[in-house]
Ligand SMILES: Nc1ncnc2c1ncn2[C@@H]1O[C@H](COP(=O)(O)OP(=O)(O)OP(=O)(O)O)[C@@H](O)[C@H]1O
């Protein structure tokens with residue numbers, strides 16, 4: 001496989017939910033294999049909309065989408081690539097619909113034609129990876145908000161996608177679970193785009209951040225305040241960072 | 242919340258293959274529903290009672306469930322004796338009470354309780370998920386099973402949405418009165434609930450598409466049709482046939 005293979009190419013994308021106010025205006029975006037991009041932008045700027053356009057859940061009013069080098073024109077085009085691109089929804093309640101956690105995590109692999117045994121194996125491995133090994137038989141709608149978010153991530157990872165689109169993966173998570181996700185992302189050798197409002201998290205997991213304004217994507221020019229607080233083991237000893 | 246208080250347990254009934262339990266409960270319930278004579282109905286009630294005892298579920302909870310249904314059956318006891326006309330009439334002051342009505346109400350009571358108890362001990366002792374899988378294994382159309390599972394899953398979400406809306410109008414001091422404002426608010430609540438439910442349905446379908454859904458639903462459970470399960474269906478079928486035979490004999 002060629003390095004720096006182009007995974008997503010959006011050109012001249014415009015989109016609006018209603019006639020009056022366009023959400024995206026003539027937007028261009030390119031995403032390459034190995035890229036780890038963070039999107040940090042105000043509420044309502046169209047981040048979620050952008051992800052849904054990439055997955056073919058919404059259709060742009062104009063412009064074209066290319067994924068893995070193929071132009072996406074019909075629902076079938078998107079259906080063929082969806083298992084290679086894992087979208088984590090902003091609201092975990094939308095993502096989980098099977099009665100038990102194991103079934104939900106196995107749903108993707110089964111749809112991809114894996115045998116029952118393989119699907120269970122992959123699902124258990126994924127749950128283990130996220131520290132959810134004893135969640136298998138829990139009932140999905142009786143989970144807490146944060147647990148739902150983690151299980152949602154498991155349902156996406158179990159499809160073993162080549163690219164992840166994560167829509168605010170940290171909302172509602174405690175510090176420990178946040179670091180679980182940060183660790184999971186840095187351990188996996190995978191390309192991803194993360195929408196988040198958490199600068200520290202994006203700094204730890206991505207190599208570049210972009211922002212959205214007036215329906216377009218811009219490289220993030222803002223100089224980030226670098227939050228620098230680690231435990232000073234060397235207290236009084238002179239040291240360098 | 243819809244609880245599944247009977248699903249956890251390790252009684253003889255819990256150990257039977259769920260498919261066999263669903264099939265046995267269906268066969269038995271149909272047979273009992275067909276019976277009309279007292280003798281087979283009383284035997285059926287006894288059989289059902291034994292099955293509840295075998296399933297080891299809390300009798301108090303069972304009685305509570307039965308009580309709810311029997312409140313409805315009470316209506317038959319009030320209406321039928323007054324309206325179901327027969328030959329034997331007793332006058333209670335100004336009203337006529339018909340024996341045929343009383344007998345019919347008694348039979349309905351026996352029948353309903355027998356069926357209900359068997360459903361509690363055979364079916365309520367599995368989780369809803371297991372029930373769904375059993376149904377799909379019993380070759381119930383996939384679409385129906387899927388509909389059932391999704392309905393179950395989203396009843397909770399809709400209930401939560403409802404509670405959210407109700408909470409938000411309560412904290413702003415809303416008290417229902419017989420005013421136009423009250424009716425308007427309720428209309429908003431219902432409208433809001435419908436819109437939210439349908440939007441959520443769209444989003445869930447999207448999530449399913451993202452994970453490669455193509456209209457087929459797979460179940461993970463493997464069921465074990467062991468010797469115990471075969472003994473179980475044999476016994477239940479035997480009892481059912483016995484009850485049907487009694488019905489035929491006593492019905493002349
Ligand atoms: N289903 C919809 N119908 C109509 N308008 C919508 C719909 N979904 C979103 N919008 C509008 O589109 C705009 C962009 O929404 P989007 O969800 O993409 O924003 P976002 O950047 O993800 O915001 P947030 O940070 O709050 O998640 C918003 O102004 C919103 O009001």
Ligand SMILES: [Mg+2]
Pocket residue numbers: 047048049090167
């Ligand atoms: Mg969003």
